[in-house]
Amino acid sequence: MTEPQSLKSPRSWGPRILLVLSAAVVVPLGATLLYHFSPTEYDFYPRCMFRLVTGLHCPGCGATRCVAALLHGDLQQAFAYNPLFVVMLPFLVFGAMRIAYSTWTGKQMRGYRLPAWALKTLVGLLIIYWIARNIDVYPFDLLAPHQI
Amino acid sequence: MAYENRDDEDDDADDLDIRIQAGTIPNYLTQAILVTLCCCVPFGIVAIVHAAQVNTHQARGEYEKALKASDEAKKWCWIGFLLGIPANIVIFLLQIMGELG
Secondary structure (H helix, E strand, C coil): CCCCCCCCCCCCCHHHHHHHHHHHHHHHHHHHHHHHCCCCCCCCCCCCCHHHHHCCCCCCCCCHHHHHHHHHCCCHHHHHHHHHHHHHHHHHHHHHHHHHHHHHCCCCCCCCCHHHHHHHHHHHHHHHHHHHHCCCHHHHHHCCCCCC | CCCCCCCCCCCCCCHHHHHHHHCCCCCCCHHHHHHHHCCCCCCHHHHHHHHHHHHHHHHHHCHHHHHHHHHHHHHHHHHHHHHHHHHHHHHHHHHHHHCCC
């Protein structure tokens, strides 16, 4: 194995510019689009390719509609589209902040690290969720993206 | 290079050692989850498994293994991302052409 590349701090401004660009342009623009053009009415949004190929739901299916629902403050509808995504969103936001910090400073953020069993549970949960939301029988079909 | 921790036992501590002492080997967990959810490819799952190994090894003090797992996690994130994004763009273009035609 070569020396780990992952620990090098960014030497250039490239990653930082990308970071500022996504925080100042991509995220607000995406949120505005999602807010004003509902993914249920407009289909210019990226589709899930797993669903296009297999016809099955993946763990991320419904996430776009979920975010749109959240932007409108409709938590119940957001849950109906992708419950796991709603639960994971605060963690993802925190993770995005960690990435932003390390991109800007070139250092990893200090702090609490999830124990390994939590991540293994997450992998198990994702796979079970993946299977469960494709079972078209009562309690499980609630996990598939649906409109209330 | 600024050394944050002046009372290092090792005087010839390199960049790697400093990061190990800080307990901050990146595990790319967020990236792995985003690849899993947004690119819809199983590679994200592989990346999450490697991310978990980073935490396992680091908790046991096996820093070399943790660093290797970190690089593996990064690699699988990139594989998922680089395969997922073009595939999504192709599908997007097909979608548009299908609507026009």
